[in-house]
Amino acid sequence: MCLTRRRSRGPSTCAALILGGLALGVPGRAHGELYLAVFGGVAFSESKTTETQLNLSGTSLLDGKFRDVDFQNSPLVGGKIGYFLPRPLLGGHLGSEFEFYYTQPRAPRQTVTFTGTGLGAPPSGRISVQSADFEIYTLALNVLYRMPFLTDAGFPLGRVQLYGGAGAGAFIATIHTRTSPLDTNRRIQDTDVEPGVQAVGGLKLFLLRNLSLFAEYRFAQTAEFTFDFKQHGTVGGAPATETARDRSDSTQHQAAFGIAVHW
16 A cells, blocks of 8 residues: 555655556556546534643643534645546446545634543533644545446547545644643644545546546545644743643545546
């Protein structure tokens, strides 16, 4: 697989591996279909339970879970390169694609239910939490199957195509937030890379034989990200060090719309 924790090979390397692997099964005179696409849309992130630990100079302030943390909708932008094999399979074609896309979910400042301990004792009521901005870059490999519709001499692979598939990849997430108990709270951030899986289904409409528009639904689920923070400052004028750890996965429903060029 082209993707590993904390490090990923470049898109050009992964694309070459994908296309090369698929090409091994193509007869010498047969030609499959190569395509390049760009897309945009919106990502809807599900509410999450976040595990959190917050310490000040070795003293535990919070250790537990924030329940039902909400995220705002995020823009979605990306691109992909793919290839479909020339030999039909059950009336359709099998293919694969490598894609890269970016989302930016945000958890606004909000009041949530906390379960755990605060200063060593169970806290009562609900707690206001800091806002946090996330950037998630995804590098994924999908396996696809498509079915052609409205075929004719001008569009032998169909003027309309329905397709679906599943894939896996690396999700590179960065959190941007602020310290909370220090006299002067500062911007902090951390990055983690975790594996994830996704499912995709879409419809493609060919305007020309080599140009199409498409619409897709995507479901993406990651493993649990872990973000660690350490920041020096003061509390009441005295030196202090804040350390924190947050853990949560990401679940997104995505609507994507794009344009593709085919060869």
